[in-house]
Each structure stands twice: as C-alpha cells, then as structure tokens.
Amino acid sequence: MTPKKLQKAFLILLLAFLFLTPVFSLLCMGKTEAEVQYYEQRNPASLPMPAVSTLLDGSFFTDFEAAVSDRLATRTAAIKGYFSINMALGRPAVDDSIVNAEVMLGKNSYNRWDNSNLYTQAEEIAADYASLKDYVEERGGYFCYVGVPLQTFYYTDLYPDYMENREWHLTTLRDAFATAMEGADVPFVEMNEIFRSREWEEKLYPETDHHYTYFGAYVTAQAIAERITADTQWQVTIPGRDELDWQELPNPFLGSSNRKLYGLWDSTDRTAIAKPKQEIPFRRFDNGTEVAAELFDLPATETEDVTYTLYMGGDVAETSIRTEREELPDILVVGDSFTNSLETLLYMGFDEMRSLDYRHYNGLPLREYIAQYQPDIVICVRDESTYFSREWNGRTD
Amino acid sequence: MPRNGGWKRMTFSSVLFLHVFFVGLLVCYFAPFVRRRETKNLVLLLFSLAFYACGGLAYFPLILLSIGINYLFGRLVGSCDDGKRKKRLLTVAVTLNLLMLFCFKYLGFLTENLHLLIPTLPVLEIVLPIGISFYTFQGLSYVVDVYRGDARSEKSLVRVALYIALFPQLVAGPIVRYTTVAHEIGERSESWDEAYAGTVCFLLGFAKKILLANPLGQMADSAFSQSGDLLTTGLAWLGAIAYTGQIYFDFSGYSDMAIGLGRIFGFHFLENFSYPYISRSVTEFWRRWHISLSSWFRDYVYIPLGGNRGNRAFQIRNLAIVWMLTGIWHGAEWTFIFWGVYYALLLIGERYCWGKTLEKCPAVLRHGYALVLVIFGWVIFRAPTLTAAWDYAAAMLGLSSAPFWCGQASYLLRQYWVELLFGVLFSMPLLPRVKERIAEKGGGLFRAAGAATPVVLLFLAGLSYISLLSSGFNPFIYFQF
Numbered sequence: 001m002t003p004k005k006l007q008k009a010f011l012i013l014l015l016a017f018l019f020l021t022p023v024f025s026l027l028c029m030g031k032t033e034a035e036v037q038y039y040e041q042r043n044p045a046s047l048p049m050p051a052v053s054t055l056l057d058g059s060f061f062t063d064f065e066a067a068v069s070d071r072l073a074t075r076t077a078a079i080k081g082y083f084s085i086n087m088a089l090g091r092p093a094v095d096d097s098i099v100n101a102e103v104m105l106g107k108n109s110y111n112r113w114d115n116s117n118l119y120t121q122a123e124e125i126a127a128d129y130a131s132l133k134d135y136v137e138e139r140g141g142y143f144c145y146v147g148v149p150l151q152t153f154y155y156t157d158l159y160p161d162y163m164e165n166r167e168w169h170l171t172t173l174r175d176a177f178a179t180a181m182e183g184a185d186v187p188f189v190e191m192n193e194i195f196r197s198r199e200w201e202e203k204l205y206p207e208t209d210h211h212y213t214y215f216g217a218y219v220t221a222q223a224i225a226e227r228i229t230a231d232t233q234w235q236v237t238i239p240g241r242d243e244l245d246w247q248e249l250p251n252p253f254l255g256s257s258n259r260k261l262y263g264l265w266d267s268t269d270r271t272a273i274a275k276p277k278q279e280i281p282f283r284r285f286d287n288g289t290e291v292a293a294e295l296f297d298l299p300a301t302e303t304e305d306v307t308y309t310l311y312m313g314g315d316v317a318e319t320s321i322r323t324e325r326e327e328l329p330d331i332l333v334v335g336d337s338f339t340n341s342l343e344t345l346l347y348m349g350f351d352e353m354r355s356l357d358y359r360h361y362n363g364l365p366l367r368e369y370i371a372q373y374q375p376d377i378v379i380c381v382r383d384e385s386t387y388f389s390r391e392w393n394g395r396t397d
Numbered sequence: 398m399p400r401n402g403g404w405k406r407m408t409f410s411s412v413l414f415l416h417v418f419f420v421g422l423l424v425c426y427f428a429p430f431v432r433r434r435e436t437k438n439l440v441l442l443l444f445s446l447a448f449y450a451c452g453g454l455a456y457f458p459l460i461l462l463s464i465g466i467n468y469l470f471g472r473l474v475g476s477c478d479d480g481k482r483k484k485r486l487l488t489v490a491v492t493l494n495l496l497m498l499f500c501f502k503y504l505g506f507l508t509e510n511l512h513l514l515i516p517t518l519p520v521l522e523i524v525l526p527i528g529i530s531f532y533t534f535q536g537l538s539y540v541v542d543v544y545r546g547d548a549r550s551e552k553s554l555v556r557v558a559l560y561i562a563l564f565p566q567l568v569a570g571p572i573v574r575y576t577t578v579a580h581e582i583g584e585r586s587e588s589w590d591e592a593y594a595g596t597v598c599f600l601l602g603f604a605k606k607i608l609l610a611n612p613l614g615q616m617a618d619s620a621f622s623q624s625g626d627l628l629t630t631g632l633a634w635l636g637a638i639a640y641t642g643q644i645y646f647d648f649s650g651y652s653d654m655a656i657g658l659g660r661i662f663g664f665h666f667l668e669n670f671s672y673p674y675i676s677r678s679v680t681e682f683w684r685r686w687h688i689s690l691s692s693w694f695r696d697y698v699y700i701p702l703g704g705n706r707g708n709r710a711f712q713i714r715n716l717a718i719v720w721m722l723t724g725i726w727h728g729a730e731w732t733f734i735f736w737g738v739y740y741a742l743l744l745i746g747e748r749y750c751w752g753k754t755l756e757k758c759p760a761v762l763r764h765g766y767a768l769v770l771v772i773f774g775w776v777i778f779r780a781p782t783l784t785a786a787w788d789y790a791a792a793m794l795g796l797s798s799a800p801f802w803c804g805q806a807s808y809l810l811r812q813y814w815v816e817l818l819f820g821v822l823f824s825m826p827l828l829p830r831v832k833e834r835i836a837e838k839g840g841g842l843f844r845a846a847g848a849a850t851p852v853v854l855l856f857l858a859g860l861s862y863i864s865l866l867s868s869g870f871n872p873f874i875y876f877q878f
Contacts, residue, residue: 163808
C-alpha cells in the first residue's frame with residue numbers, strides 16, 4: 001500500500017469509527033446501560049430534557065454529554081482497556097482503589113482535618129440512639145447498636161507505607177463513638193474490637209469487597225446473640241460452627257471493589273454459605289409477599305462470578321423470615337447490605353427475624369414501625385463510615 | 398460562585414464533540430450539494446455558533462454583539478478617507494470591545510476590591526463568558542488591521558462572523574489574526590492530504606491533552622491542595638513540575654487540536670507553541686510560549702506605545718505596561734497581575750541587567766535558570782491567592798516547617814511516573830528531530846516511517862479515547878481566560 005493510500009485508509013477508518021459508534025450505541029443501548037449498572041454500581045446518567053434554564057446555563061449539554069458517554073457501545077471495552085493498562089503500568093491506585101497491595105483497598109486522600117469535634121458529634125448521635133433505646137424499652141423491647149468496620153478500615157495495616165490509611169482518624173472515631181454510646185447507656189457491640197481480640201481460623205474480610213466475609217458475618221451474629229443473652233432474659237443461640245454445614249462455593253467471588261474494576265484484579269476470594277445441620281424450617285416474606293424459602297441466590301454454574309447479592313439475593317426493603325418457634329423472641333434488624341449475610345445466620349436464633357433497609361424501604365418511619373410490630377429486640381447494624389450519618393438507615397425518628 | 402465557574406462548555410476532547418458535533422459538521426460541510434464557498438462558510442459559521450451556544454445560551458448574544466460591532470466598525474473604518482474621523486471610529490471600536498471585556502471580566506474583580514476599601518459598595522457577581530478574551534482580541538485585531546490598511550474591510554457579515562467565531566479557535570485560541578486567514582475565508586481548498594495533516598495534528602493534540610495534561614493535572618491538583626506541614630518540599634516541587642507540564646500540554650494540545658481542525662476545513666493557523674521549556678532565558682521562553690498572544694501584544698500594544706524606541710526609562714515603561722496587561726488578560730485576580738509583574742521584572746532584568754552575563758553561562762545553566770524561573774512563575778499563576786503562592790514557593794525553597802519528603806510525594810511519583818517521563822521527553826523537540834533525521838536518510842527508512850505513522854497515530858488515538866471515556870478529569874485551563 002502506498003503512503004497516500006495508507007493515509008486515506010487511516011482517515012476512512014477513523015471516520016467509520018466516529019460515524020458508526022453512535023449507530024452501534026443506539027443498537028445496544030440496553031446492554032451498555034446494564035453494564036454500567038452492574039460494574040459501576042450506579043444508574044446511567046439519564047437523558048436530559050431541554051429546559052430554558054438548562055439551555056441558558058449550558059448544563060443541558062453537559063448532562064447530555066454524560067448521558068451519551070454512559071451509553072457508548074465502546075464504553076465497557078474502553079474502560080476495561082484503560083484499567084488493564086494502568087494496572088500493567090504498576091500504578092498503586094486505579095479508579096480510587098489501591099491495587100498494588102495484598103488486598104484491594106480504598107484510596108484515601110492525604111488531607112488531614114481536626115478530629116476534636118468527633119466527640120461532640122458522637123455524643124449527639126448517641127443521644128439519638130439513647131432516645132430510640134428508651135422508645136424500644138417503653139414497649140418492652142431491647143435495643144442494641146452493632147458497629148462493623150469496612151474492609152478498608154479493618155485492613156489499615158495492609159496499606160503500603162506511602163498510602164494514607166486514616167488510622168489517625170479511625171482511632172479517634174472509634175474511641176469517640178464507643179465513649180459516647182457508653183455515656184448514653186446504649187448497648188453497643190463494637191465488632192472491630194471483637195474481630196481484633198484474637199486470631200480467627202478464617203478470614204473475616206475478603207480481598208476485594210467492602211463487606212465482611214460470611215465467616216465475619218457469623219462472628220457478628222454470635223456476638224449479637226451473646227450480647228442479647230447477657231443483657232436480657234432471652235437465651236438466643238446461633239448454632240455453633242460444628243452445628244452448621246459450611247460450604248465454600250467454587251465460583252470466583254466478584255467483590256464490590258473488583259467489580260468496579262471489571263474483575264481485573266487477580267483475586268483468590270471465594271464465598272461461603274452455611275446451613276444448620278438440624279434443619280430449621282422457615283417461610284420468607286419480601287415486602288409483605290411470601291417468596292421461596294431461600295436464603296442464598298446460588299449461581300447456576302460453578303464458573304460464573306458471584307457477588308455479595310448471593311446473600312438474601314441482595315438488598316430488599318423489608319424481609320421477614322418466620323421460623324414459627326414462638327418460644328423465641330422476634331428481632332427487627334435495621335441496616336444496609338451488611339445485614340444481608342447476617343440475616344442468613346441470625347434467623348436461626350429467633351422466632352421471626354425482620355429486616356428493614358431504609359435506603360429502599362419507603363413505608364413507616366422506624367418508631368412507628370416498632371410501635372406496630374412490637375419486636376422483642378431491635379438492632380441497628382451500621383458500618384463505621386456511617387456512624388455520624390442521620391440519613392437512610394441512620395434515621396432514628 | 399467563582400467568576401469563571403458559572404459556565405459549561407463543549408470541548409474537543411468530549412464524546413459529544415467527536416461523535417455528534419464533528420460528525421454532523423463533516424456530513425453537512427462535505428455534502429455533495431454544499432459546493433459553493435459561501436455555503437460552506439455558512440455551514441461552518443452555523444456550527445461554530447452552535448458550538449459556542451453549547452456553553453450556554455445566556456452569553457450567546459455577547460458574541461453576536463462582538464461580531465456586529467467589529468463588522469460595523471470594520472466597514473466604517475474601511476470606507477472612511479478622513480484620517481481623524483477614521484481614528485475616532487477606531488477609538489470607538491476599541492473602546493466598545495474593551496468595555497465589553499471590562500464589564501464581563503474585570504468589573505466583578507474591581508467591585509470586590511473596592512468593597513474592601515468601601516464596605517458599603519456592593520460586590521458584583523459576574524460570570525465570565527467563555528472565550529471572551531480570545532474573540533475580543535480577534536475582533537480588535539480585525540478593526541485595527543483595517544485601520545492600518547493591512548486588511549481590507551470585509552463586506553460580507555458571514556465572513557467577519559466566521560473569522561471571529563470559527564469554532565476551532567473560538568474559546569481558547571490561538572488568537573488568529575485576520576490577515577492570517579482573510580484569504581482562506583474566501584478561497585481555500587480541502588483535500589485528503591490536508592485532512593490527513595489536520596487529523597495528525599488534531600490527534601497529537603488530543604493525545605497531549607488526554608494522556609499527559611489530564612494526569613499531570615491530577616498530580617498538580619493533589620499537591621496544590623495541600624498546605625502547612627503536609628506540603629513538603631518534595632511534594633511542592635512535584636506539584637509545580639506537574640503543573641508546568643499540565644499547562645503546556647493542555648494549552649499546546651488544545652492549540653494543536655484547533656490547528657488540526659482548521660486544516661481539515663482548509664485553514665492554516667500559525668503555530669502557538671515552539672517547545673518553550675527548552676528556552677535558555679525568560680525572553681526566549683516568551684518567544685516560544687503562546688506566540689499568538691505575545692505577538693498580539695507586541696503588534697497592537699508594545700509597538701504602538703513606542704516599543705524599543707526612546708530612552709531606557711521609556712522602554713521599561715512600555716515593557717511594564719505590556720506585561721501588566723498580559724498578566725491581567727489571563728484573569729481578574731491579583732495572582733495574574735503579580736505574575737505579569739514577575740515577568741516584567743525578569744524581562745527588564747534580562748534586557749538591561751544580567752542578560753549579557755547569562756549569555757556567557759554554559760547552556761545547561763541557562764536552561765536551568767529559565768526553567769526554574771518559569772516553574773516559579775506557574776506557581777504564582779496556579780495559586781488561588783498571593784499568600785498561597787508565597788506559602789507554596791516557601792515550601793519549594795524549604796522555608797516552611799514541613800519535612801522534605803512525604804508518603805504523598807512517593808505515591809505521586811509511583812502513580813504518574815509514566816506521564817512525568819513522557820512529559821519531559823515531549824517537552825523537547827524529539828519528534829521533529831527524529832523526522833528530520835529520517836528525512837535526511839531517505840529511502841526505505843523514510844517509507845517505513847511514513848507507513849508506521851498512521852499505525853502509531855491509531856494507537857495514540859485509541860489510548861486517548863479509552864482514557865477519555867474512563868476518566869472524569871478533563872479540564873481545559875485556558876477556557877477560563
């Protein structure tokens with residue numbers, strides 16, 4: 001090919017790419033949108049409608065750009081390529097995840113801030129929960145707050161020495177919150193302390209997901225049961241390890257951090273499930289409707305990726321698991337996805353276990369729900385990063 | 398709201414531009430029924446105005462006003478034979494242009510500072526219309542060139558409008574003189590060869606912007622956001638060097654894209670950068686940096702003020718005026734004014750004090766001298782306030798209480814070592830030299846290089862494209878001017 005012809009071919013190729021990409025994008029828009037939802041764990045930017053104000057300030061075109069970008073047929077391939085190149089170059093962090101470490105960790109900024117107001121903030125939040133505790137107790141119930149570390153908070157010692165692990169902040173945060181909860185007389189199960197109290201036979205946190213492992217959830221369920229038993233007249237028992245059938249799934253586990261990275265980080269993560277050896281029959285209701293009595297959304301094959309939605313099938317606004325054992329207490333669990341794996345274990349110790357996730361549940365406010373349902377036990381499960389949030393599952397009204 | 402923060406804009410490095418705007422323009426411009434030059438000009442003008450309108454319609458009338466004023470006064474000045482009246486007309490045109498620029502760019506700054514002196518005076522919050530500094534200067538150059546007789550007064554409104562609003566250089570330059578493109582507006586030819594050359598230029602600019610300027614910008618932002626004990630000497634230097642790279646690859650990349658796009662449609666804009674960081678003095682740096690701006694100030698301000706004529710004091714005055722204006726052209730902030738003063742002092746110093754001594758120094762020292770001063774200049778330019786600039790410079794000089802090195806500096810080096818390496822390499826004229834060598838040798842090597850170029854370009858384009866889709870960080874520094 002002569003240089004002239006080569007140049008022409010080059011231009012035609014570029015033009016074809018520029019012209020055909022929008023056409024293909026229109027044809028496979030649904031697929032691209034689904035990929036954005038799955039991997040980036042967000043909804044694609046919606047196509048904006050022109051309005052006088054947005055046309056005047058130019059935001060219509062900016063929003064349109066974002067919407068087009070989220071629907072380009074080339075998007076997934078481009079991002080995968082970009083991440084692969086960045087990882088191959090040995091960059092410490094890709095897409096705000098530290099990939100150059102034993103486990104995938106969240107990248108923190110190097111900024112520092114004044115920690116001193118954490119104690120005041122913690123007292124304010126603890127006062128809210130003290131009020132909620134009183135409300136539950138007035139109705140004959142027991143309230144307990146469970147704090148769990150995020151994976152990146154748990155693995156602070158695995159950060160490379162030149163990366164910021166925020167240990168300086170976490171130490172104060174934990175102390176402020178525990179002190180405030182103790183001061184407000186709110187029963188508080190601090191899982192960070194329990195997790196670090198001894199060597200565990202299995203990993204408590206995976207390499208690539210911000211939640212605890214199934215074993216971490218099991219330790220948490222045990223800790224909750226022990227605390228309830230210690231503080232109340234109820235004898236709550238979660239079966240011991242030997243009383244459960246543990247099964248490690250052979251499927252690769254696509255943790256939330258690795259999912260953002262399109263599964264490119266080479267992980268050895270596997271997930272586990274456990275069922276009581278002595279069967280505990282139950283019925284399951286999601287948002288008031290009876291559904292199949294399943295706790296795990298098991299993959300169809302042994303090779304496909306599994307995500308944390310394995311547990312309870314992912315987030316559900318309101319779930320109820322009824323074991324019809326009236327001698328046992330009823331429990332209401334409020335929390336986000338950390339409760340999904342917990343629920344598959346916790347139900348074993350209760351007559352009915354209900355869980356609410358206020359990120360999805362739009363029904364009654366918490367106090368009204370408690371007043372109507374009259375649970376024997378109410379627990380709030382919060383990760384440490386949300387201690388001071390009064391939004392969603394942080395609402396106590 | 399920051400004065401330059403109120404607007405949005407379409408950039409060349411956006412999917413909307415590449416897949417929608419540019420594709421649409423190619424279809425309309427090269428459609429078989431669009432044959433006449435005037436029709437092609439009209440298509441280009443409409444797309445250029447649409448390009449500007451994408452930044453928000455609120456300030457769209459302003460560019461129309463600018464076009465109207467300069468067209469009208471171009472006609473009036475061009476048709477006037479009376480020298481005095483002609484000068485008066487020019488004065489009115491210049492005043493109107495500068496008044497518009499003053500109102501939208503400097504009035505807010507003025508009221509902000511007056512408010513500090515007289516607290517009862519209100520502060521006006523005026524959003525800077527995108528590209529106003531560029532199209533105002535282009536409009537001015539047209540009327541002045543007509544006045545001087547360097548250009549003919551244009552009868553066609555479309556042609557004047559196209560000159561002022563032509564989308565490649567509309568919002569961030571280069572500042573194209575009317576005399577440079579006047580002929581091509583009326584007569585130009587588009588061809589595969591020109592399209593190829595333009596595309597090469599565009600893609601190189603695109604790669605500079607996406608692959609080098611954006612990551613270096615993230616690195617610079619990360620360092621410049623630190624202060625106090627966290628801003629160590631090493632981090633401060635890394636941030637300053639990164640910003641030095643970012644501003645060059647960002648602006649020269651944009652200029653390359655503009656020049657390339659112009660060439661696809663048959664226009665030949667002049668180069669705006671000539672490897673400024675290889676300069677051996679600050680004077681040389683300004684001959685190589687933002688050439689269209691410095692030559693504009695030279696021809697329309699410095700020389701009319703008297704230039705190098707007169708005694709030393711007179712020349713110093715002229716230099717001081719030009720550099721104050723250059724500083725303030727970049728933005729209505731004290732940092733930009735100080736930045737202009739900084740360069741005025743350096744240029745005056747080189748011309749009258751240490752220039753001769755400098756010439757006798759070894760080349761490596763001269764390079765180092767120029768580069769260090771330019772880097773400190775960018776610190777003033779980048780810092781949000783003069784105090785912040787001072788603190789940052791103090792950290793660079795080890796005068797702060799912060800230690801020399803920190804984890805963040807190590808992280809930045811590990812994260813951006815590729816961009817730093819290529820940034821340094823491509824700040825030097827390696828490519829032109831390699832091309833020259835290959836051309837000298839000729840034969841098989843020359844043919845192989847010719848064949849490899851499109852392949853390398855495709856690789857670069859692919860790499861830039863995937864980075865564009867994957868990274869949300871895509872600012873253009875010179876859009877704020």
